[in-house]
Amino acid sequence: MAQRTNLDLLHVSEPYEDLVQVILDRFFQSEIDVSIDILRRTIDRLVVQDFANDTEQLLNALLHLSRFSLSSTDEALMAALTAMEANGNNVPTANETQYYVRSMEFTREEIHQTIIQYRDNYADTIFADHIHNQIQQHPSQLLFFMRYVGATAGDTPLGRLENDMENAHLGGRRFSNFVNTVRQLFPHKVFHVYHIPLLVTAGVFGQPGPQSAELDGIERILIHLLDRPCLLNSQPGGFYISYTGNEEDLQLLTHINVPNALQYLVTRDNLDNVRHVDQQVLTDFQTYRTELAHDDPVMANRITDEHLELFAHQALPHANRFHQINEQTAMVPFMVIGKDITIQDFSLLRGFFDGSRSGTVTADLMRMALNGMQDQPLENHLELELQIPCFGDLWPVPKQDYFWDLHTQALSRVLAYINPAVMVTCGFDVARVAVSNFHDRYSLSSPRYRDIIGEPTIINHDATFSYTNEPEGVEPQHGWCVMIPHMDPGTANYGSVDPLILRLMFLCWVRTLILVDTAIDIAALEEHAVGTQPFAQQLLQEWQNREPAALTQAINQARTAVNDLRSNGQAERYRMLLQRNEGLPVGIGAGNISETSRRTLMEKWERYGWAEGPIGSAARVQHYARLARYQWPELLSCPSYTTDRQGFRDWFVNHLAQGTNVMQAILRRAQEENIQPVGDLTPMQVHYLLGRCHPPPDWPQGDNTWMSIDDLREAAMEAARIRFMEKWGGPTWGNPDLNRQRRNEYLARQGNIAYETFDMCRVKVSSLKARLRVIIDGQQVYLPDGIYIPSSVTNGVRFIDYDPDVEPNGLVIRDEFGNILPSAQQPYIIWDYWLLQHAREVYFVTFQHTVEAHGQQLRQEILDQLDLDQEFTYERILDLYWHDVCENEARVIYTKRVRVPEDAAADSYMADAIRVVLQNHAIGMENLVWENLLSDEDRYL
DSSP states (O other), X not given: OOOBOOHHHHHTSHHHHHXXXXXXXXXXXXXXXXXXXXXXXXXXXXXXXXXXXXXXXXXXXXXXXXXXXXXXXHHHHHHHHTOEEOXXXXXXXXXXXXXXXXEEEEEHHHHHHHHHHHHHHHOOHHHHHXXXXXXXXXXXXXXXXXXXXXXXXXXXXXXXXXXXXXXXXXXXXXXXXXXXXXXXXXXXXXXXXXXXXGGOEESOTTSOSTTHHHHHHHHHHHHXXXXXXXXXXXSOSSSSOOOOOOHHHHHHHTTOOXXXXXXXXXXXXXXXXXXXXXXXXXXXXXXXXXXXXXXXXHHHHHOOHHHHHHHHHHHSSSGGGSEESSSSOEEEEEEEEEEEOOHHHHHHTOOGGGTOHHHHHHHHHHXXXXXXXXXXXXXXXXXXXXXXXXXXXXXXXXXXXXXXXXXXXXXXXHHHHHOEEEEEEESHHHHHHHHTTTSOSOSOOHHHHHHHTTOOEEEEOOTTSOTTTSOTTOOOSSOEXXXXXXXXXXXXGSTTOOHXXXXXXXXXXXXXXXXXXXXXXXXXXXXXXXXXXXXXXXXXXXXXXXXXXXXXXXXXXXXXXXXXXXXXXXXXXXXXXXXXXXXXXXXXXXXXXHXXXXXXXXXXXXHHOBOOSSXXXXXXXXXXXXXXXXXXXXXXXXXXXXXXXXXXXXHHHHTSOTTOBHHHHHHHHHHHTTOOTTTTOOHHHHHHHHHHOOXXXXXXTTOOGGGGSHHHHHHHHHHHHHHHHHHHOOOOTTOHHHHHHHHHHHHHHHOSOEESSOSSEEEEEETTEEOOEEEETTEXXXXXXXXXXXXXXXXXXXXXXXXXXXXXXXXXXXXXXXXXXXXXXXXXXXXXXHHHHHOTTXXXXXXXXXXXXXXXXXXXXXXXXXXXXXXXXXXXXXXXHHHHTSTTOOSOEEOTTSOXXXXXXXXXXXXXXXXXXXXXXXXXXXXXXXXXXXXXXXXXX
């Protein structure tokens, strides 16, 4: 009789523990956490059968699937998961979630071709390289399967697939990008969808509630069971992000004490369930709606009274969000400022901390940090009761980049009332407004933002203070706080959610809580009022004294790692963009980009203005005071402004001519002070900008300081790419060979940039050739075969240069350090006669211009050749040689590889015989060309 399954024995069996460990190890790599109870419960639901033999077979099938996911057939998948092919009848009931797997079959050649194309199209290199390596490790495998795991509530698995396929063209997700690649190469391929009846679970996926941990956990288990790196899921699963942290960081928390922050956020008496709405805050939001109605009445009408109460409630959730300093004075220790509310949250009237994905991950990271700093941490930090902090959105409406001034001033009014000691900004847009002191958004560039994530700084949120009218030296009396920029928590909900990103987000919250704890202590001293500049300065100083050096080091390392991750990804995307020859968006051309660049430039000029008033006048002083308050990036790029402020002021007030374009003057001053005006650009990028890109319209000729302005630089690069596309056309999807041929043809013929003279011309040497373009009579021309370069000059980036001190009659080749190649003692010379012989109408013309530009002259033989009506040929001298030397066969002609007999007085080498012919008959440059040929030791003449 068959033995029935015993759960206790099953849980201690070797295959079961192996499967659990495989999944736990993969959780560890993703740095996420799923309760061991949920993990075991999910496995049990998949494998436990009435009889032990059946259970064992399913368990072994799951183990095999976990180890060979990419090569397991759909039949094996269905058997292991007890899955069924989905159909239109798989409609979940209300309050129910289904799980499914999408699967697409490929032959070995098909998957190889698809992955290469996908990598080239979307630069998802880590994923593509992993799939490629997996294929290589299974040389005998003929079929492979690309899969995607999902969960759905309210729709069928097939319905979800249809929706995703319809929207795939929008891109942005790994699944969508992969679908687009397959459509290019194999348009008839389809996904098969399998739903898993054994895992149907009560509860709605994506809604907060008691079942959310279970629902998210099951999807995470399936993704890691099927091996996340082999799936089209870019995220680790679950609607709400999970992060466990690494051991070193968690150990660091045990040495940090934040009793004030814990008391404020955790241990207070539970608040009642009545939604608190402060009347002053509500009035501020009512004013905002009235103002918005003047500019966008449609959106203003969508903001109901319930929305206004939600905004006010978030800004001050309860009266005890004010921390009482004494009987008369209270403070708000900190406030979180988000970017905008999502469309879904707006329609559901759902607050940031009431179930939104960004709010949930923010609260979870706060809980983890607070829990780790408690004397007795909870085993699960999610069980920590968190009293939510004050929160506001820069855009309380589901729009962004929209009526900036209106929204900045509206938020400033709310901040004036709440007056937080610490401000947490989420994402670049909010940070740029805060760093600009709520007067505009131009004081922080995106490269600078990446460098200051997690770095506290003092800002002012009083938008009513006049930068234009207040005299120099006058500062706002109120609205000062310490701002700490965080990454946008939405970053954790899209893309691959690399643990490096989550680590930086977590450590930023650790630092923030130290700031909050310090702020409460400083306020208790009652030396300075919260909101004053001395208070903010004292808070910043005391925080620096309190923060452990190990935390400072950890945050610096985490920020560097994230920036490296993003910059490498961006560089790879730029490279792939150029390689794949991407087509133009409809209606966009280089002219459009130039016009955008022009508008950007005019806006910047208007912001900086033209030097006002006569030198030394009150108007000039006021102009300087206004600039000094705005602190725009171009101003900060000038070294003397930051290191010698008084000297810079003296230059601006007492020496700059009235009416001078201020921004251009500042950039030129920065350049004169020996500072590279292009930030972190590499020499290669500078080379590209100078050679390929056009300066903005109306920019002074010969002034390259425009490269220091991010948006002007990016517009110029985009315009250059579009000019490329307008000339060479878009891609031919589904024909990678033709794309590659077109790309190689272009690169072979075009080189990098066009040159008017041979002065340090950058070329790439490969296959014994250097290909480049030159400018002749205003036109860019080239030769497909380029210039011959011998094997003694190694491949790579080299520079062709004219140096008359080395050789006035030819060109030399240098490396990136200026060294002559192959060596200074034995340089390789690209001779004038070679250029005239092989590239008379192209490279020789440029050589002639170069010689003249250096005050030199062509040698006589070259001038004589130019005067001839005939081009150089070897045949002319060879015909004379055969006629004069060999006609009567009276002499024996030897090559150099044959020893001439000592008694053969009438005999000679062929080279010597040809030299005699040259002496009697040579014209033009024939002596030069033939002597180079005859003197070559490696030839047989």
